[in-house]
Amino acid sequence: MGTATKTTLATGESVVGAVTSRTVLGVTAATVVLAVACLMQWVAPGGAVVGIPVATLLGGGLAVAGCGIAVLGAGSRLGYIETTPSRATSLAAGCVVGMLWAVSGGVATTVAVGGGDAWLPVAVVGGVAGALATVLPREDAGATLPAAAVIVGWGGAIAASGGGGGWTWAPAWSSAVFPGTEIVPVVAVGGALLAAWSGASAHAGFGAEGRQAGAYALVGAVVVGTLSVLVLLVGFVVLKGITPVLTGASLTGGTLGLPFVDAAVPWPTLPFVTNQTGGLYVTIPGVFPALVGTLWLVFGAVVAAVPLGIGAAVFLTEYAERGRFTQLVEVATNGLWSTPSIVFGLFGLAFLVPRLSGGNSILVGQLVLGCMLLPLVLLTCREALLAVPDAHRDASAALGVTKWQTIRSVVVPAAMPGTITGVILGVGRIAGETAPLLLVFGGAPYPSNTPDVLGSFSLMAQPPFVTNDALLAPASALPYQLYTTITAGVFPKDEFTTAAFGWGTALVLLAVVIGLYAVGIASRRYFRRKLHHE
Amino acid sequence: MSDTPQSEPRRSDDRSGADDATAAAAAGSTDAAAAAVSSKTGGIAGPPGGPGGVDGDEPAVARTVGESDEQLQDAWTDYEFDGDAKVSVSDLDTYYGEERALESVSLDIPAESVTALIGPSGCGKSTFLRCLNRMNDRIRGARVEGRVALDDRDVYGDGVNLVELRRQVGMVFQEPNPFPKSIRDNISYGPRKHGDLETGLLARLLGRDDRDAERDLVERALRRAALWDEVSDRLGDNALGLSGGQQQRLCIARCLAVDPDVILMDEPASALDPVATAKIEDLIEELAEEYTVVVVTHNMQQAARISDQTAVFLTGGRLAEYDATDAIFQNPQSQRVEDYVAGKFG
Ligand SMILES: Nc1ncnc2c1ncn2[C@@H]1O[C@H](COP(=O)(O)OP(=O)(O)O)[C@@H](O)[C@H]1O
Numbered sequence A: 001m002g003t004a005t006k007t008t009l010a011t012g013e014s015v016v017g018a019v020t021s022r023t024v025l026g027v028t029a030a031t032v033v034l035a036v037a038c039l040m041q042w043v044a045p046g047g048a049v050v051g052i053p054v055a056t057l058l059g060g061g062l063a064v065a066g067c068g069i070a071v072l073g074a075g076s077r078l079g080y081i082e083t084t085p086s087r088a089t090s091l092a093a094g095c096v097v098g099m100l101w102a103v104s105g106g107v108a109t110t111v112a113v114g115g116g117d118a119w120l121p122v123a124v125v126g127g128v129a130g131a132l133a134t135v136l137p138r139e140d141a142g143a144t145l146p147a148a149a150v151i152v153g154w155g156g157a158i159a160a161s162g163g164g165g166g167w168t169w170a171p172a173w174s175s176a177v178f179p180g181t182e183i184v185p186v187v188a189v190g191g192a193l194l195a196a197w198s199g200a201s202a203h204a205g206f207g208a209e210g211r212q213a214g215a216y217a218l219v220g221a222v223v224v225g226t227l228s229v230l231v232l233l234v235g236f237v238v239l240k241g242i243t244p245v246l247t248g249a250s251l252t253g254g255t256l257g258l259p260f261v262d263a264a265v266p267w268p269t270l271p272f273v274t275n276q277t278g279g280l281y282v283t284i285p286g287v288f289p290a291l292v293g294t295l296w297l298v299f300g301a302v303v304a305a306v307p308l309g310i311g312a313a314v315f316l317t318e319y320a321e322r323g324r325f326t327q328l329v330e331v332a333t334n335g336l337w338s339t340p341s342i343v344f345g346l347f348g349l350a351f352l353v354p355r356l357s358g359g360n361s362i363l364v365g366q367l368v369l370g371c372m373l374l375p376l377v378l379l380t381c382r383e384a385l386l387a388v389p390d391a392h393r394d395a396s397a398a399l400g401v402t403k404w405q406t407i408r409s410v411v412v413p414a415a416m417p418g419t420i421t422g423v424i425l426g427v428g429r430i431a432g433e434t435a436p437l438l439l440v441f442g443g444a445p446y447p448s449n450t451p452d453v454l455g456s457f458s459l460m461a462q463p464p465f466v467t468n469d470a471l472l473a474p475a476s477a478l479p480y481q482l483y484t485t486i487t488a489g490v491f492p493k494d495e496f497t498t499a500a501f502g503w504g505t506a507l508v509l510l511a512v513v514i515g516l517y518a519v520g521i522a523s524r525r526y527f528r529r530k531l532h533h534e
Numbered sequence B: 001m002s003d004t005p006q007s008e009p010r011r012s013d014d015r016s017g018a019d020d021a022t023a024a025a026a027a028g029s030t031d032a033a034a035a036a037v038s039s040k041t042g043g044i045a046g047p048p049g050g051p052g053g054v055d056g057d058e059p060a061v062a063r064t065v066g067e068s069d070e071q072l073q074d075a076w077t078d079y080e081f082d083g084d085a086k087v088s089v090s091d092l093d094t095y096y097g098e099e100r101a102l103e104s105v106s107l108d109i110p111a112e113s114v115t116a117l118i119g120p121s122g123c124g125k126s127t128f129l130r131c132l133n134r135m136n137d138r139i140r141g142a143r144v145e146g147r148v149a150l151d152d153r154d155v156y157g158d159g160v161n162l163v164e165l166r167r168q169v170g171m172v173f174q175e176p177n178p179f180p181k182s183i184r185d186n187i188s189y190g191p192r193k194h195g196d197l198e199t200g201l202l203a204r205l206l207g208r209d210d211r212d213a214e215r216d217l218v219e220r221a222l223r224r225a226a227l228w229d230e231v232s233d234r235l236g237d238n239a240l241g242l243s244g245g246q247q248q249r250l251c252i253a254r255c256l257a258v259d260p261d262v263i264l265m266d267e268p269a270s271a272l273d274p275v276a277t278a279k280i281e282d283l284i285e286e287l288a289e290e291y292t293v294v295v296v297t298h299n300m301q302q303a304a305r306i307s308d309q310t311a312v313f314l315t316g317g318r319l320a321e322y323d324a325t326d327a328i329f330q331n332p333q334s335q336r337v338e339d340y341v342a343g344k345f346g
């Protein structure tokens, strides 16, 4: 750029500007990736990548990005690069950059002087200067040069730090000690965000377009951040849990006896999922009883809550006059939804247990979870019913169809997708619920048999005519199993440690919840398909 | 007919409150009903073609007399026709809460013909229509006084079966409102819910499956509504995938499927484009061979084209004039009706 003249720029200016801004954005992205890798401890901040020290790479990346931004800003301000800047940068950007200047100045002073109060005036002056430098000049200079100074400064500090090994930061206001190896990548990510904002704004040529591009860069970073939290969480559980879950697993190790013919075919085995947890003959303990328990719990809760919730919503929306009563019910429902789950558990323990089973039981667990699910089903179903256009009701009434038939065949089907959304959300919550299960549901910590709900129905001569011993007995569920395993401290079998079994259980729980989501979303799609032209 | 310009209804939303403003321009005579299209805001501007100065002395008269009650005469609503009245309305008053929407409306509707209801918006046309099949019962605070008779049976009498009434008096709405179901299910919805058709698993198990009857019924209704050729190969598709005009004809077919005697239509074409409007108009004329059609419209050419007799409502819920359509449009007896069909207000 320095050697470029105006005449050549007249034809090549956009190319130079575009190349520079692309380079800035690319280097920034690479820096973020490397910094995240450091944070994840995939690479050591003190180590090296392709022969170059990581600290040099991080710092160098920031420095290059900062210089590129400065070049873009100066080039635009001096007229070498054609852009459409506004008269000034926004006040918000000025505040942020000013704050960064203040922090940088304060920290630099502390490091240089070593304690004392000298940092305060430096920080104040630096902050004001940074803010003014951002806000006062035309946008192409204000949005780039002060930010570039921060970025280059941080880059240089990181490169000089050698990766931050060996020093720590123990702030006075916290008992935590932050190792330099963590601070360095965090600072690098921060600098990269600033570079992304400034670089994107410059890339779009400042002005309204530039502000939009800068905002997109930040919003995009937030989205990526959110997604990576999710990926991180799931990935972590999978990494930790996959080894125990796959213990003893094989694709063809098992056999499946074919019905009617006396033969068997090879069949995949997954002992962690299909084995009992405790018992004498179990070599590889599994979570089968807990898995079955969870499925029964969710099934029972849905069966108890969904018809009730839909019925109540239909009554409130279609029959009850809007007024005090419906308002009261609405408030009560909202309150119920935000009631802590342990309170539901306590209610089950004090009220349902003595009346239904006399001890912990699947049935009471189902009912308690059903109570927790009920308000959400009611609320979402009510919203969905209110969203059904009155035109449908009018059309049906004009055909001479009764109100109840209209509700059954037109209104409720139209509200189905919305209701199912509520059920999906609610099931996600109750499937992982632990607290109430501790009080009303859980049995032996390492169950050696699976609740046989289907096979335990039996008839009798006096009311209630049907009983089910399995439903009235305690059992295990995945979150409950996880809790008991972790709190027990010692795992009774040699095969797993407590932690390994816990991670395996967590992975299975995660899979079950995701599976339930999938079922819910599939059924919602089915109803949507039926309702809408697609 | 398809190139008819859609006469944009001259809506003035606060019409009911600002009567005198509408009357301000009600002056001068324009003989051609066709001029009705032109004036955009009838309340202020005269007909664009007409010389503005002519109105000079008359508005003062029209303002007071034009909208006053004395000017309406009962004789203007006496319409003589051969045969019995299918629907007979006498002294009908309708209130929404305290507000009166219809005031002593009396008219007899002949069978197997098209009766058009026209009038400025807010004058109670829809309200009147809803009185005929008691859809007003569904509106909170609505109260109906007077007598409505269908084939000499009092619609508002004791022990009237609403289901039966609405089977006999079908309704088509302004916005096409098919159910979010397949085309076939839309048509067979009414008969199924009335128990005339039994389909489904239970019916099949009991050997009473009416699927053939359903197929016939769907085809008959769709043919009658001039929609069969367009949808016969996709009866299972969702009705919401049809165009607006097709949806409206589907709604008419749905109404025909329960085999009504009277079909009420509330501005059935006002949400449609000119081509679809023309199709609906043709259909209405055809339906009148078999059914008694009462159609509310904002479009005066439409009323003139398709109807046999026309009832003109005026603001305040009064029936101003009711006569053969030709008489209304060519030689109205009321000055206010003449002004209205000339497009001077409304
Ligand atoms: N559901 C209702 N509740 C209260 N007032 C209504 C309702 N429907 C109509 N009205 C009033 O009744 C009058 C006539 O309305 P409407 O029959 O819809 O007129 P039109 O169909 O001729 O435009 C208007 O003043 C309107 O405000």
Ligand SMILES: [Mg+2]
Binding pocket: B125, B126, B127, B266
């Ligand atoms: Mg209307």
